[in-house]
Amino acid sequence: xxRATVPTIGILALQGGYSExxxxxxxxxxxxxxxxxxxxxxxxxxxxxxxxxxxxxxLLAESSGLIGPLRSWREAGRPVWGTCAGMIMLADQVLGQxxxxxxxxxxxxxxxxxxxxxxxxxxxxxxxYSPLVNAASARGVFIRAPAIIEVGERAEPVxxxxxxxxxxxxxxxxxxxAFHPELTADDRWHRIFLDMVLRxxxxxxxx
Ligand code: GLN
Numbered sequence: 001x002x003r004a005t006v007p008t009i010g011i012l013a014l015q016g017g018y019s020e021x022x023x024x025x026x027x028x029x030x031x032x033x034x035x036x037x038x039x040x041x042x043x044x045x046x047x048x049x050x051x052x053x054x055x056x057x058x059l060l061a062e063s064s065g066l067i068g069p070l071r072s073w074r075e076a077g078r079p080v081w082g083t084c085a086g087m088i089m090l091a092d093q094v095l096g097q098x099x100x101x102x103x104x105x106x107x108x109x110x111x112x113x114x115x116x117x118x119x120x121x122x123x124x125x126x127x128x129y130s131p132l133v134n135a136a137s138a139r140g141v142f143i144r145a146p147a148i149i150e151v152g153e154r155a156e157p158v159x160x161x162x163x164x165x166x167x168x169x170x171x172x173x174x175x176x177x178a179f180h181p182e183l184t185a186d187d188r189w190h191r192i193f194l195d196m197v198l199r200x201x202x203x204x205x206x207x
Contacts, residue, residue: 007045007197010035012070014060016052016085020182024190038069046079046197049086049105051143051180054094054114057085058103067103074107079173079200081193087176088112088146095149108174109152116147116165116178128179130159130168133188140167140179147178173200 009025011018013034022032032048035041047070049057061067074080074090082090089105096114117124128140140159148166151157159168159177167178173196181189 006030007194007201008033008043009046009048009194009197010041010044011048011050012057012061012066012086013050014064014066015056016050017083017180017182018048018050020180021048021050021083021190024182024187025194028187028190028194030190030194035066036064038065041069041073044078045201046081046193047073048193049080049082049089050182051084051086054085054088054104055098055102057089062103067105070105074105074174077173077200079175079193079197080105080107081175081177081196082108083177083180083182084143084145087148087178088114090174090176091148092152093150108169108171108176109154110148110169110176111150111152112146113149114146115144116149117142117145119144126161128159128167129162132158132170132192138186138188139184140177140181141183142167142179145178148176 008031010033011021025032090108091110091112092106093111123143128138155169155171157166158170
């Protein structure tokens, strides 16, 4: 077992907003490693699946040989945080998939509606209500965002909009947010995930 005081967090870097996550983690003193091939997963303590386009991320994960290793990595119970498209990748059920279906990782006991709020023009910013982040100041940036329309027994809602729409869940060492904390200066969600990673390493989940 490795007891890492400063963990290394991998950011899936096939498509989408990975560099923003790397920058957010750097601001809180964590080294982010871009993950483009299966060997990049070696020795990581946590993994982030960024926003972007879930269909493209799925295709690239297939062609780079990462989809199987990503599924195994998640199945081993290691910490994974999906933002937006990354949340879609982690969902067990996805409504509004591209025709013929798309490659997913799965694991989260939720049903996600893929382009719940409409297209690019329906991007917006809104207040987030969460038991994990204190304050009315918490805001989320939503870009062609999904929403969680059903939360299964194993998952727990951790972020909602004012109208009660669920936009964030946690399940064991899995975290998913429909919004993009990496596009704001608010690093609290990155700290929440870092905390999950540290708890996972100290509980001996890492080898
Ligand atoms: N709705 C997009 C998808 O299907 C996700 C949008 C985003 O990540 N900003 O992948």
